[in-house]
Amino acid sequence: MLLLRQPQTPPDPAVPRVVMIGNFDGFHRGHQAVAQAALNVADSSNGVVWLLTFDPHPRAFFSPTGAHNALASPAVEARLAAAIGLAGIYTMNFDKALSSQTPQAFIADNIVARMQADCVVVGHDFRFGQGRAGSAETLREHGGFRVVEVDAFADEGGQTVSSTRIRSLLSKGHLAEANGILGHRYFVIGTVEHGEKRGRELGYPTANIALDAGSALAHGIYATTVKVGETVYPSVASYGRRPTFGDKPPLLEVHLFDYSGDLYGQQLEVAFHSYLRPELKFDGVDALIAQMDKDSEMARAALASAQPLSQLDQALGLVHANVLAA
Structure with missing residues (x-):
């Protein structure tokens, strides 16, 4: 899968190009419905699907002091897009110039000239251009390409699926519900860094990964799996400030059950399966080890x-x- 960023130019399409547009944070089930609609169009025309997205998120650009905690890092977004079956991601710089473009100019400059779209697929609430004046109808009127607008996606309980709702669930430790709405297990990708080596002294060596400061993940203990290269290991993870040893910056510490070796500097994928308990402060090391x-x-x-x-x-x-083999 190709990952391109402005001012790079996507290659000339040798096959029809279907472009889905928006910020698909976490690629939850609603986003997957948009992607599936795009893939269906591509399959019918022997085409490929590209995602046209923006960085920073428009909300973060217009409200830089607000909280804009992304569910997925760019690495996670790329991993999800590839697994879904997209051919590439093109990331545009969302800045003053782009935010000031009229919808018509955005269509001409970016969808037609840059992406060379044969079809555009968007969600039901997609808006673009200066003052968010553009909509799916604007695309139809000014684009000269096919436009597919996908209806809002609701879960089995009739609630609309959204990234905001998933972040709220994660922050409360409601991991199973969040995973159900995501349609895949919540996971992070990060590089193992050196820590205080305390886990090794306690009999539980850990791979330490610093998550984004705005991570929505509740502090606590999780049942996890870790992908090292092409091998997946069962594991247990702690995310939090380690209160038994003083109040420290949040850190993800993962203990792999069936692994021995040096993981420093390696990039790992950590998937969260179950929330086991909240983070606690213990009176001493013996009580902590017993709980571990x-x-x-x-x-x-x-x-x-x-x-x-x-x-x-x-x-x-x-x-x-x-x-899976059992």
């Missing part, structure tokens, strides 16, 4: 019956391979 033993048992039990949540979850390959 219990946490490990709970994590192993939670992972023993893990199965992919969807075809996308299976394509991501973040479920322990030994479980």
Whole structure:
């Protein structure tokens, strides 16, 4: 999959190009419905699908002091897009010049000239151009290409699926519900960095990964799996400030059950399967180790019956391979 950023130019399409436009943070089930509509069009025309997206998020540009906690980093977004079946992602710089473009100019400069779209697929609430004046109808009137507008996606309870709702669920430790709305397990990608080596002293060596400061993930203990290269390992993870040893910046610490080796500097994919308990402060090391033993048992039990949540979850390959083979 090609990852391009302005001012790069996408290659001339040798096949019809279907372009889906927007910020698809987390690629939840609503986003997947838009992507599937785009893939259906591409399949019918032997074409390919590109995502045209923006950085920073327009909301962050217009309200730079507000909270704009992304569900997915660019690396996670690219991993999801590839698993869904997109051919490429083109990221435009959202700045004053772009925000000031009229809808007609945006269509001419970016959708027609830059992306050379044969079809554009957008969600029901898509707006673009100066003052958010552009809509799907504007695309139809001024584009000269096919336009597909996808209806709002609601879950089984009739609630609209949104990234905001998922962030709220994650912040409260409601991981199972968040994963159900995502349609895949929430996961992060990060590089292992050196820490205080305290986990090793406690008998639980960990791979330490710093998450974005605005991460919505609740502090606590999780049953997780970790992808190292092409191998997936069962694991237990702690995310938080480590209050037993003083109040520190939030850190993700992951203990891989069936792994021995040096992970420093490696990029890992950590998938969150179950929220086990909130972060606690213990009176001493012995009490902490006893709880870590219990946490490990709970994590192993939670992972023993893990199965992919969807075809996308299976394509991501973040479920322990030994479980799937059982």
